[in-house]
Amino acid sequence: MTPPDRWIRSLKASRGSQTCAGELKLADSVRIAPAEGKLGVLTPGIGAVSTTFIAGVEAVKRGFGAPIGSLTQLATIRLGKRTEGRTPLIKDFVPLASIADLEFGGWDIFEDSAYEAARNAAVLDAAMLERVREPLEKIRPMEAVFDQDYVRRIHGPNVKESRTKMEKAEMLMDDIRRFQERTGVARTVMVWCGSTEVFHRVAEVHQTLKAFEAGLAKNDPEIAPSQIYAYAALKLGIPYVNGAPNLTTDTPALHDLARDSGIPICGKDFKTGQTFMKTLIAPGLKARMLGMSGWFSTNILGNRDGEVLDDPGSFRSKEETKLSVLGQILQSDLYPQLYGELYHSVRINYYPPRGDAKEGWDNIDIFGWLGYPMQIKVNFLCRDSILAAPLVLDLVLFIDLAHRAGMRGIQEWLSFYFKAPMHAPNVYPEHDIFIQLMKLKNTLRWMRGEDLITHLGLEYYD
Numbered sequence: 343m344t345p346p347d348r349w350i351r352s353l354k355a356s357r358g359s360q361t362c363a364g365e366l367k368l369a370d371s372v373r374i375a376p377a378e379g380k381l382g383v384l385t386p387g388i389g390a391v392s393t394t395f396i397a398g399v400e401a402v403k404r405g406f407g408a409p410i411g412s413l414t415q416l417a418t419i420r421l422g423k424r425t426e427g428r429t430p431l432i433k434d435f436v437p438l439a440s441i442a443d444l445e446f447g448g449w450d451i452f453e454d455s456a457y458e459a460a461r462n463a464a465v466l467d468a469a470m471l472e473r474v475r476e477p478l479e480k481i482r483p484m485e486a487v488f489d490q491d492y493v494r495r496i497h498g499p500n501v502k503e504s505r506t507k508m509e510k511a512e513m514l515m516d517d518i519r520r521f522q523e524r525t526g527v528a529r530t531v532m533v534w535c536g537s538t539e540v541f542h543r544v545a546e547v548h549q550t551l552k553a554f555e556a557g558l559a560k561n562d563p564e565i566a567p568s569q570i571y572a573y574a575a576l577k578l579g580i581p582y583v584n585g586a587p588n589l590t591t592d593t594p595a596l597h598d599l600a601r602d603s604g605i606p607i608c609g610k611d612f613k614t615g616q617t618f619m620k621t622l623i624a625p626g627l628k629a630r631m632l633g634m635s636g637w638f639s640t641n642i643l644g645n646r647d648g649e650v651l652d653d654p655g656s657f658r659s660k661e662e663t664k665l666s667v668l669g670q671i672l673q674s675d676l677y678p679q680l681y682g683e684l685y686h687s688v689r690i691n692y693y694p695p696r697g698d699a700k701e702g703w704d705n706i707d708i709f710g711w712l713g714y715p716m717q718i719k720v721n722f723l724c725r726d727s728i729l730a731a732p733l734v735l736d737l738v739l740f741i742d743l744a745h746r747a748g749m750r751g752i753q754e755w756l757s758f759y760f761k762a763p764m765h766a767p768n769v770y771p772e773h774d775i776f777i778q779l780m781k782l783k784n785t786l787r788w789m790r791g792e793d794l795i796t797h798l799g800l801e802y803y804d
């Protein structure tokens with residue numbers, strides 16, 4: 343049975359056997375191939391996020407680091423009724439790859455090993471890095487596919503040269519095959535941890551796979567480096583996660599390629615600091631029907647990501663994903679009286695002394711009963727890559743799970759991790775983090791044939 347048939351059968355089963363009080367009984371569960379062998383993790387970009395993630399995994403493997411912030415490692419999932427007391431760890435409930443089985447590789451425009459890149463990023467202290475120096479030093483970046491028109495502020499020597507973008511895609515596929523042979527991995531996933539590319543819209547060349555492949559051969563300027571990586575991955579049957587706000591797989595051509603080849607994709611832009619806070623606070627204010635007239639967000643950030651975002655083209659990509667959140671959560675079309683006049687603004691300033699320790703300020707102007715105004719101030723002194731690393735781990739493990747479960751195309755259930763979740767064209771994206779979490783956990787229950795939890799709970803009082 344093909345994956346979509348299985349989906350439909352399973353969904354029909356869930357609808358057909360509705361039981362009491364809104365609980366959906368699944369007659370069937372999804373077949374999931376076991377997580378046998380090693381799992382390769384390839385990251386375009388060996389910078390602050392990817393090295394913090396890799397160093398952290400190596401520390402956890404060696405028993406001197408705790409995977410704090412990771413659902414796959416720490417969270418439990420409730421099964422059945424509240425009276426049943428069944429709350430296994432997620433990692434015991436669904437067959438995830440083990441952390442011990444992860445193997446890393448990647449590309450960067452700089453020649454630094456993952457150890458040197460981590461030292462430069464200065465997220466983790468020298469003592470911690472020394473303890474994982476050996477595995478990190480072994481990770482040497484492969485030559486990148488890079489285009490200065492897409493990332494303007496950085497320049498590096500470790501870049502592929504070739505006549506066409508199609509040749510570059512083939513060179514990436516060769517890199518991937520060599521990595522797979524060298525490490526002996528059974529499966530591979532790719533997570534974009536490279537810089538944010540300049541804002542571009544979907545163009546003619548992105549409309550169909552045929553047009554896209556012709557564009558690769560003709561060096562169409564609308565094809566971004568991240569799309570060449572994604573194309574190479576999807577052609578080799580490798581799931582792709584987009585951690586940046588880049589357009590990448592948000593195009594009909596690459597989306598169709600993923601769906602038609604049975605490969606899961608998800609994105610975009612890890613939801614870490616300020617936007618994470620926004621999706622915590624905004625649903626709460628809206629739930630209480632409190633009005634909002636303004637939300638001003640500003641950040642100072644001194645890492646390489648901050649330097650890239652200092653370019654207006656890259657900032658525009660980030661601004662789009664950061665701004666998209668409030669509109670959907672607050673639904674001003676349904677509540678014009680409360681949110682119709684909202685002024686939402688986001689700023690990022692590059693400020694080198696802070697490095698990766700970003701500081702974000704939010705000023706929220708709200709109003710309550712009879713329109714009386716109030717203010718909320720949030721000052722989040724966060725660590726960007728410390729927040730991002732567990733998200734990368736979860737996404738690696740969940741997208742691999744999705745692939746083994748035969749799920750393909752956009753994985754909306756992973757919206758929880760993204761500022762601008764990819765979604766089907768006929769539905770709006772879900773930004774409320776609590777709905778996203780419910781969607782994620784219900785998808786896991788659905789995969790294992792457990793009852794979906796609606797939180798109706800009337801059966802306890804019958």
Ligand SMILES: NC(=O)c1ccc[n+]([C@@H]2O[C@H](COP(=O)([O-])OP(=O)(O)OC[C@H]3O[C@@H](n4cnc5c(N)ncnc54)[C@H](O)[C@@H]3O)[C@@H](O)[C@H]2O)c1
Nearest residue numbers: 387389390391450486535536537538586612614646647726
């Ligand atoms: N840290 C966070 O909290 C967070 C949150 C959301 C999104 N992101 C996004 O994740 C990405 C990585 O962030 P970071 O802090 O690690 O940045 P970083 O600058 O430290 O690392 C990015 C690396 O990508 C490399 N690179 C750029 N273009 C490349 C290409 N075409 N091929 C291969 N390598 C390339 C750069 O040389 C750099 O080393 C950025 O796009 C950032 O916006 C980060």
